[in-house]
Amino acid sequence: MSLRYQAPRGTQDILPEDQAYWDYVRDTASRICRLFGYERIDTPVFETASLFTRTTGEATDIVQKEMYVFRDRGGQELALRPEGTAPVCRAYLEHGMGSRPQPVRLWYWAPIFRYDRPQAGRYRQHHQLGAEALGDSSPSLDAEVIELLWRFYQELGLSNLTLYLNSIGDGQCRPQYVETLRRYYRDRLAHVCPDCQARFHRSPLRLLDCKQEQCQPVIAEAPSMLEHLCGPCRDHLSEVGRYLEAVDVPYTMQPRLVRGFDYYTRTVFEVHPPEEGAQSALGGGGRYDGLVEMLGGPPTPAVGFGTGVERIIIQLKRQEVPVPAPGRPQVYVAWQGAEARLPAFRLASELRQKGISVLLATGDRSLKAQMRQADARGITYVAILGPRELQEGSITLRRLADGYQETLPASALLQRILSP
């Protein structure tokens, strides 16, 4: 069959057989977030485009080439949400959350859109779980957010993950460091890859993150951010580390870790699965003390993370983590003969009203076919309503697991199902 329509490139349907994973991740997320005292927030799928261009950074890839931007009929320039943090900050400001007890702890579960070239684990529409804590600069909050993310993965049953931690400094020390880094690279530009030559101008911190063979020697000798942090940033980082150690969240310092958004300050982190591979990062985040101010609000320190649901599910499958099976209907109502059609429909309805999930046979199949169906769907009981039962006001109840079956008065059916 030639497909007239396909889901747009980089998007996918989540079929019933996959929903068990989604339910599992979503339920776990909501439980853990509640456990940490985070409250759910939902923001629109699209926002004013400049919300992202202003905060994420004009020069970042996300803004430069990955945003879905469009004008609505009123001429407003809008963008499909390419990341979760800026909208939360916007909502924080818009609803005066600055006058709630600080910090304000929020979490979200939202589709994210980026016009990327699709690959396994990289889609044009994907979903993120995120948590943000706004209005407090304590390092304990960085650690709290990181612990929340870590416990979430743990709770899901994922293992062998690595948490990388770094600090990229703040307005005090980063500009100086970037200058130092540029000075270092200036003489060596001839020895680095073309991408790095571009990074030198566009986003110098990314130079440290290059994976090209030829750039490694240059990176190895490059000045480290960690050694150029100002006092407060250095203290902040070591405090974060101390808190993480106190709650046994294992981390690895990764001085080359940089993130793709311009708004980060100080703490940045990422979590990776054991496999090598390009788009492996499961989640990441950091502190963004300047973001709310960028949106026209008062100085408001904040920290948060985002983690990709699709990648988590890939990882759950790869690690063969068992997820709870979806609930199946308990009873299949089979019937035979035209006279039984209406009574069967009524029986199904009555059982459902008692809270028992029921599948009713459709059409006019043979009893054999109905049994086959019930079996294929993993149902517990088949209630049979045929001429015989109709005549004597009874129902035959068959347990599929062992084939035990009895015919009982219709009034006793419910009782029998509930207490076998």
Add this chain to the structure above:
RNA sequence: GUGGACGUGGCCAAGCGGUGAAGGCGCCAGGCUGUGGCCCUGGAGAUCGCGGGUUCGAAUCCCGCCGUCCACCCCA
């Protein structure tokens, strides 16, 4: 955005210039008259991703498009 691999019924998959385009799973029906899971039999379902070209003849060769996947890039 760059480079590469791939694309056969819902799923897996053989075929690689001339076939009625295998097979398995799944689906539907039947194996006597009211009953599942195994087994047996039968059936439905394919313009071989789409469009063009080469050829007497194309699923098989060539080109373009679409899509998936891999590496880069970037990130979740």
